[in-house]
Structures are given as structure tokens and as C-alpha cells.
Amino acid sequence: MDAASAAPVRQLPATVRGARTRAALVAAARKVFERDGYLDAKLTDIAKVAGCATGSFYTYFTNKEEIFAAVLEQAQQDMMHPGMGRVSSSDDPYAVLQASNRAYLEAYRRNAKLMGLLEQVAQIDPKFRAFRARRADAFIARNAAGIADLQERGIAAADVDPLLASQALSGMVSRLAYGIFVGGEASDDSGADFETVVDTVTRLWANALQFRSTNN
Known part of the structure; x- marks a missing residue:
């Protein structure tokens, strides 16, 4: 079982740099979701907290639903x-x-x-x-x-x-x-x-x- 089943998740990055950027976006998304809630969370805020351009977000995730699924998957592994x-x-x-x-x-x-x-x-x-x-x-x-x-x-x-x-x-x-x-x-x-x-x-x-x- 994984959270990927909740939303279509793209293939993981093939480069170290790509993996690092994706991980930064997931970590930033968790902070923003926990701070603002799911409905009020903005992709621009997630990109800002991650220290990358908003356009870079779409290289790794399609939408808010998809990155929320990635955040939940990480929490699931912890639990x-x-x-x-x-x-x-x-x-x-x-x-x-x-x-x-x-x-x-x-x-x-x-x-x-x-x-x-x-x-x-x-x-x-x-x-x-x-x-x-x-x-x-x-x-x-x-x-x-x-x-x-x-x-x-x-x-x-x-x-x-x-x-x-x-x-x-x-x-x-x-x-x-x-x-x-x-x-x-x-x-x-x-x-x-x-x-x-x-x-x-x-x-x-x-x-x-x-x-x-x-x-x-």
C-alpha cells in the first residue's frame, strides 16, 4: 500500500540533483500543509519554502493532490x-x-x-x-x-x-x-x-x- 494510489505520481527523478529538489519540495509541502491546511495551501508557497522557482514544482508534481500524496507516503513509512x-x-x-x-x-x-x-x-x-x-x-x-x-x-x-x-x-x-x-x-x-x-x-x-x- 502507498499513497501513490491516491493520486498519479510521476516517476522518481533519475539524477541526484533531481532527487534532492523533489525531497526539498516534499519537505516544504509538509510545512505548508501543516501550517495552512490542505485547502489553503498554495503551490507558490511550497516552492518558496523549498527555495526553488514555482515552475520547477511542475517538473516533479502535477498538482497539490499529488504532492500531498507524496507527503502522506513519507509519513506512512515513518509510522x-x-x-x-x-x-x-x-x-x-x-x-x-x-x-x-x-x-x-x-x-x-x-x-x-x-x-x-x-x-x-x-x-x-x-x-x-x-x-x-x-x-x-x-x-x-x-x-x-x-x-x-x-x-x-x-x-x-x-x-x-x-x-x-x-x-x-x-x-x-x-x-x-x-x-x-x-x-x-x-x-x-x-x-x-x-x-x-x-x-x-x-x-x-x-x-x-x-x-x-x-x-x-
Whole structure:
């Protein structure tokens, strides 16, 4: 899955200079989108922040939709961390689960403004609505594979359907992250509160999967 499916993206530049200019435009676009929002973002402002002529923009991107897709793809790569697949016979499964949840929540916090913009744009553009659905499916599939692996190791309850469990638990964490980091539903943004969120989410995951071996 990639954001390129949301909009037609041109072939990547063949030269180092071209790749550097394209990367500068994507970085600039993120700043402008986060500052001005999707609807009010201007291509002239993106080119200005990137330090290049407006005409250069069209060498690499067709329109605002296309560069927004590129920005989302970059954020997606940041958020798709290794997660539960790191469990091995020498690891404490609860600690690995906790590290996975912390990494996801940290990545969500880094990309919170973009996640908020994606929700807004998905309401008016079916291509980005489809991207949002594919993004959710990718996380669900990855976590379902992690749950199945834990079941094979005798760590998670064998009678839990891994896909359904992943849909429920992944949705819970994603909605919670949106509410806290985008919707402002947290009472405090301190590090202690963040760790409370991580600990609570991890306990809910472990309890739902009936972990056979935890630190709790």
C-alpha cells in the first residue's frame, strides 16, 4: 500500500540533483500543509519554502493532490514501524508489545497534524478516503500477523481470531491516538501522561489476548 494510489505520481527523478529538489519540495509541502491546511495551501508557497522557482514544482508534481500524496507516503513509512513482529524466544513478549505501542504512538504524535489533515481531506476526496482505508488495512494485517505469531508461540490465547482481534485492538489504539494527538482530548501533554497512555494500551492488548507470560 502507498499513497501513490491516491493520486498519479510521476516517476522518481533519475539524477541526484533531481532527487534532492523533489525531497526539498516534499519537505516544504509538509510545512505548508501543516501550517495552512490542505485547502489553503498554495503551490507558490511550497516552492518558496523549498527555495526553488514555482515552475520547477511542475517538473516533479502535477498538482497539490499529488504532492500531498507524496507527503502522506513519507509519513506512512515513518509510522509503519516493525512492531510485534520483533518477538523472539529470548524477548519478554509484554516488553516487546509495550515497545511496539510506544513506537506507534510516538510516530502518530510526530505525524498528528498530517493525520488530522488526512481525515479532513478524506471527507471530500474519495481517492484519499480510499488511501485512509488501505492504510488502516495495512496496520490491521500487520498486527494480525503478529497476533498469529504470538499464538503459535503459546503466548496469546489460541481461540482468539487474530484478524478480528487486530481489527478491534488496532482500531482502539488508532482512535485513541487521534483523540489525544489530533482532537485534543488529553488533559495534559506531559511525558508522564504519554507513558500512562502507553501502559494502558499495552495492558488492554495483553488482557484481550490473554497473555500467558507478562510482567503484570
